[in-house]
Amino acid sequence: MCQLLGMNCNTPTDIVFSFTGFATRSCEHADGFGIAFFEGRGVRLFVDHQAAINSPVAELIKRYPIKSQNVVAHIRKATQGHVALENCHPFVRELWGRYWVFAHNGNLKDFAPKLHAAFKPVGDTDSEMAFCWLMQELSKSHVCMPSVAELNVTLNELVPQIAKHGTFNFVLSQGDALWAHCSTKLHYLVRQHPFGRARLQDQDVELDFTQLAQPGDRVAVIATEPLTLNEPWVAMQSGELLAFKGGQPVSS
Numbered sequence: 001m002c003q004l005l006g007m008n009c010n011t012p013t014d015i016v017f018s019f020t021g022f023a024t025r026s027c028e029h030a031d032g033f034g035i036a037f038f039e040g041r042g043v044r045l046f047v048d049h050q051a052a053i054n055s056p057v058a059e060l061i062k063r064y065p066i067k068s069q070n071v072v073a074h075i076r077k078a079t080q081g082h083v084a085l086e087n088c089h090p091f092v093r094e095l096w097g098r099y100w101v102f103a104h105n106g107n108l109k110d111f112a113p114k115l116h117a118a119f120k121p122v123g124d125t126d127s128e129m130a131f132c133w134l135m136q137e138l139s140k141s142h143v144c145m146p147s148v149a150e151l152n153v154t155l156n157e158l159v160p161q162i163a164k165h166g167t168f169n170f171v172l173s174q175g176d177a178l179w180a181h182c183s184t185k186l187h188y189l190v191r192q193h194p195f196g197r198a199r200l201q202d203q204d205v206e207l208d209f210t211q212l213a214q215p216g217d218r219v220a221v222i223a224t225e226p227l228t229l230n231e232p233w234v235a236m237q238s239g240e241l242l243a244f245k246g247g248q249p250v251s252s
Helices: 016-027 056-063 126-141 148-163
Strands: 003-014 033-039 042-048 067-075 091-095 098-105 169-173 178-181 187-192 197-199 206-208 218-223 241-245 248-251
Touching (some): 003 016, 003 169, 091 126, 148 241
Antiparallel strands (some): 003 067, 003 218, 091 098, 169 178, 178 241
16 A cells, blocks of 8 residues: 655644655555645645655655645555556646645545546546546536635545545645545644654654744644654544644544
8 A cells, every 4th residue: 555644734844854754664665756845825746756765856855844834745556557757646736726736545446437628637547537536526516715614515525436436545635724534544643732752653763843843833744654653643534534724633
């Protein structure tokens, strides 16, 4: 299975610490990686079909503290679609004048929806096809950008229609909020005052957030598997869809 990583914050924050541990997992998931950072209405997208642990692009991310309030990252282990740049997550599409970013962990069988011209996959993965269908159906449901609460209602109607085809863990963001859906395995952590020290699970690296964060800062981190050893990660339930805004879950 692939690995997912998401971050939603109430103030622009860098993801260097979490991404450093996350990238180590590409030893077993070596079919490409990608990461997208929202900055205002813009998106910085970095993808590479090489394993993150060997990629110079991943090395750049670990050394370049880009600050963002919403980040989506993915390490790929191919199930459908060949190993190529166009099949690397996250995928990006425009809807209602905003960029949407999506990354998927899982495998969908017999999923072949009809897609119109506005939303067509570039690569040949089930993941990109699912994203295109979600965007298509969202565009049918709303004429302009809905509120987070309205999007929750629509996504709760649409997501099960895809999830019935297999494993559908995903992270999705349009720059204001971030959605996480658990099909089989997904965890989240809310890091806020009082801050403490955190040690990565995959590397011998520790960070003292009391020296880095301000009292009002709040960061939600979403990952397939917990990234740190000594923080209170929450396991999401199968079928659970959570929206994160301002660094905390706001609905299910």
